[in-house]
Amino acid sequence: MSFVKKSVSTEPIVDTVFAIVRKAKEDVAKNGADVVTDATIGSLYDEQGQLVALDTCFSSLKALDNRVLAKYASAFTGNPDFCKDVYDWVLNGNSTLPHEVIATPGGTGAVDMTISECLDAGQTVILPEIAWGSYKLMAGMDSLEVENYSLFDGDAFNIKDLERACQTVMAKQDKLVIVINDPCQNPTGYSMTVDEWKQVVALLNACAKTHEVVLLNDIAYIDFAYGQEKAKDYFKVFDDIDENVAVVVSFSLSKSMTAYGMRCGAAIVMTKNEDNLRDMKNVFEKDARATWSNINNGAMAMFVDVLENHKEEYNAERRKYVALLKQRSDIFIQEAAEVGLKHYPYREGFFVTLSMDNDVRDAFHEALMKNHIYTVKVNKGIRVAVCSLSVEKTKGLAKKMKDILDQVA
Numbered sequence: 463m464s465f466v467k468k469s470v471s472t473e474p475i476v477d478t479v480f481a482i483v484r485k486a487k488e489d490v491a492k493n494g495a496d497v498v499t500d501a502t503i504g505s506l507y508d509e510q511g512q513l514v515a516l517d518t519c520f521s522s523l524k525a526l527d528n529r530v531l532a533k534y535a536s537a538f539t540g541n542p543d544f545c546k547d548v549y550d551w552v553l554n555g556n557s558t559l560p561h562e563v564i565a566t567p568g569g570t571g572a573v574d575m576t577i578s579e580c581l582d583a584g585q586t587v588i589l590p591e592i593a594w595g596s597y598k599l600m601a602g603m604d605s606l607e608v609e610n611y612s613l614f615d616g617d618a619f620n621i622k623d624l625e626r627a628c629q630t631v632m633a634k635q636d637k638l639v640i641v642i643n644d645p646c647q648n649p650t651g652y653s654m655t656v657d658e659w660k661q662v663v664a665l666l667n668a669c670a671k672t673h674e675v676v677l678l679n680d681i682a683y684i685d686f687a688y689g690q691e692k693a694k695d696y697f698k699v700f701d702d703i704d705e706n707v708a709v710v711v712s713f714s715l716s717k718s719m720t721a722y723g724m725r726c727g728a729a730i731v732m733t734k735n736e737d738n739l740r741d742m743k744n745v746f747e748k749d750a751r752a753t754w755s756n757i758n759n760g761a762m763a764m765f766v767d768v769l770e771n772h773k774e775e776y777n778a779e780r781r782k783y784v785a786l787l788k789q790r791s792d793i794f795i796q797e798a799a800e801v802g803l804k805h806y807p808y809r810e811g812f813f814v815t816l817s818m819d820n821d822v823r824d825a826f827h828e829a830l831m832k833n834h835i836y837t838v839k840v841n842k843g844i845r846v847a848v849c850s851l852s853v854e855k856t857k858g859l860a861k862k863m864k865d866i867l868d869q870v871a
């Protein structure tokens with residue numbers, strides 16, 4: 463007997479991050495910060511070990527009138543000025559597709575709204591094999607099955623395995639919903655090339671001959687891409703989608719404005735089929751109304767104020783941290799190459815992930831902790847959060863990890 467619905471698992475969330483974060487903190491309390499390397503935290507930290515909260519964003523928020531913070535949003539789909547500014551900021555002039563923007567509580571809201579409203583219970587969502595854990599949790603809560611695609615073929619995106627996953631799912635249902643978290647993929651740090659995106663669009667169009675196709679492109683980390691706005695060029699490729707394809711771009715202020723707790727983001731829905739676009743907007747609007755009702759008005763007002771009145775300052779401040787992130791990841795990647803520590807192809811972003819099978823991973827993860835190095839286990843790997851490691855802590859880390867790995871592998 464259970465009071466909750468039968469279709470959900472009652473197992474507690476397996477939180478692979480917070481338990482290890484706690485262990486790292488205990489180690490610091492016992493042995494001192496100098497001894498401990500905490501590479502668990504997935505938010506951007508500065509060189510002094512403090513969470514980065516961009517001044518441009520939070521000064522703007524604090525200058526807002528109390529009534530702006532107090533108010534409901536003006537629409538369930540988000541304030542019109544926010545929706546317009548999100549579209550302009552994210553697409554950066556790289557799309558001519560008909561579109562709608564729906565404000566959501568972070569990227570989480572946009573991703574879950576898309577997979578839960580585009581698939582019926584019992585259908586299958588296509589997810590990357592190495593991915594942000596919430597995708598799988600969402601699928602479970604929405605009573606969906608999961609088909610995974612393997613991410614890499616050597617150092618390149620594994621288009622063949624994505625095609626296999628699509629074919630497997632097409633054999634059993636009339637629609638595809640595919641999640642691609644790019645650029646700055648979590649947890650590998652891979653970013654696809656424009657050519658790889660062209661291959662994806664060609665695959666989507668081939669599938670669209672017989673099936674409806676929804677691509678969910680999760681861009682949570684895009685504003686920390688090392689090429690900055692050049693990272694948005696690939697959106698042009700979406701102009702070639704077939705009528706039977708919709709792209710939902712999931713955007714978040716969590717990383718872009720270091721506003722994790724403000725719970726603000728957006729789903730940008732793009733498709734050539736205006737009837738389908740209208741239907742998606744209507745359903746997404748009802749989903750919003752039925753679940754979170756409306757989005758944090760202050761967060762939306764802050765986004766608009768920053769982009770309309772303080773854009774240069776915001777870009778300059780954010781880019782300072784993009785450069786810091788690059789400095790840290792350059793050190794780790796270069797040293798990993800020197801000592802032969804294997805990782806998934808890394809291009810940019812918050813995390814580097816060492817590649818190994820799950821048996822080695824478990825033993826390695828334990829051995830690292832015995833040596834005061836704290837990381838996060840992911841499927842087939844160990845995630846190193848360069849976003850929260852200082853330059854000093856990053857130096858020499860790859861060698862230490864390789865030495866420990868050699869003892870367990």
Ligand code: PLP
Pocket residue numbers: 504567568569570571594643648680682713714715716717722726727
């Ligand atoms: N997508 C990925 C890949 C993430 O790593 C995260 C956060 O860690 C999110 C989306 C969504 O975060 P939020 O809901 O705070 O926007």
